[in-house]
Amino acid sequence: MASVNLRGIVKRFDRTEVVHGIDLDIADGEFVVLVGPSGCGKSTTLRMIAGLEDLTAGEICIGDRVVDRLEPKDRNIAMVFQNYAIYPHMTVHKNIAFGLRMARLPKPEEDRRVREAAEILGLVDLLDRRPSQLSGGQRQRVAIGRAMVRNPAVFLFDEPLSNLDAQLRAQMRLEIKKLHQTLGTTVVYVTHDQVEAMTLADRIVVMRDGRIEQIGAPTELYRRPVSMFVARFIGSPSMNMIPGAVAEGSGAVALDGIGTLSGLGELSRASAGRRIFLGVRPDDLRVATEAGGGALSLEARVGVIEPLGPETLVYAEVGGRELVAKADGRISLRRGDVVRLVADADELHVFDAETEAVLPR
């Protein structure tokens, strides 16, 4: 097991710079998820840790070794790929054992490790099969098995669940989390799926355009996003954004087409007139039938209703703008009903419209 430290990592393909100097410290045994939209440089960063891409600048340490110049096999890592990348012409057993054979491990030790991994992953009965005879989930288990037997210091996962259907994905997600709890190995996991990121990570690294936007525990990112990008990316449905401007007086904003809202606390770094977005998560927006409570209280007309079982998504129109609220599943509403959407002051986020950064309060 080992920590992973990235110092000023830069990657350039020809003249295009795709990763612009990333610093990241991953503790021993930590599960870190790199998340972001496609093209944000998360996979490239992972491949640089693996040694599959050269660094243009910067330094990578695994444990206390600088590994920049080492071949992938010498970095003590194992990687699981999106499309499984198991060798189609070899049996499951051979696939899992292949890396060990390359490392010239004694045969009994090799068999013991393959057996052990197969037992943990439920592959014992499949060891003599070929990949073409396996389902997607089984193939991904083989890929994980191949990574496990190497006893790596760090596991690298590159969108390992993207090719699986929703049900299988949820199941494999759980298995990966259990595996991490059992083995306690450091994990760097790349995904574009924020649900995977939230459920798996000790810490999430949100990336955008080759830079780190925010690092933090899942709840921290959810509760205190530093920018509109993170606020929108984490959480589903996405955070509601209402445009407006900072108003005269302490902690007041004027929302376009809605009116003035006060009691937000001191917006220390913004002068009156500054364009802003007021953000509020659908979960924090309560649907009430009468006025009262909350810093934000808006009269809204119900449009679309999406019952999800335990909760219901209510899309309601306020001042020509549609907002989403997550209400209790037992709520009974009809299209056209007039309701109030209510939120407390500490559940509201104020972002600078120009820089998209959160305004400290």
Add this chain to the structure above:
Amino acid sequence: MSFGFDPRRDPRKILIWTLLALGGIVMIMPFAFMISTSLKGRGEVYDLRLVPLAPTLENYAYLFRETKFVRWFLNSFSIAAVSTISVLFFDSLAGYVLCKYRFKGRQIVFVAILSTLMIPTEMLVIPWYVMSKNMGWLDTYWGIMFPGMITGFGVFLMKQFFETVPDALIDAARIDGLSEFRIFWEVALPLVTPALSALAIFTFLGSWTAFLWPLIVTNSSSNYTVPVGLASFSGEFSTEWNMIMTGAAVATIPTLIVFILLQKYIIRGVILSGVKG
């Protein structure tokens, strides 16, 4: 008896089957004449009936006893075998590198290799001859073989086929600790065996039937390949048709064996490459 269709139900099929049958006859006729002529005595050669009046195996006996046919056959076979092995190895290696590695000038190299496909053999024999003369390769096996040791077609075919091998497999093998050559040999190559078999067939048959260059580069009759040897039966004043046909009939056997054994690969190979060998 069932032909798999009922003409009363689908009259169009009668037309299709008739055309196919006619096409088949047209294709088979030359072979039938070849076999028939090989069984005719010298006096009967110019009699064009299909079934010989007095069938005889004399020609075959003469071919094996009195000519160097066995030697030519072995020459052809070894040259075809060595060329095929060489083409399989070097073409797949070049195709792999052009497909899976990013380096400066890769596109230029590939286009240069492709452009060699556009130059006909007839244009190349003169430079080949000059080269062979200067290098002392005239009338040697190497002289016959060298132009076909690596082919542009094979590089192209293999490159296209390596595209189907996912990059992630190669990355996985790198992490597993294989050297670059062993990744090619143990991971990538086993996944393109259909293309390899197709290329092997094309190359073997191409070398087996090659005529112009072996004719030019060889002098002594013991270095002839089968097609060149057979052509030597045709002299300035007379042509021994019965001997040419007998030799051709024997020379067809390896081709037939290859076709019968590897039929499905040949068809797949033609589909894969979109090119007839």
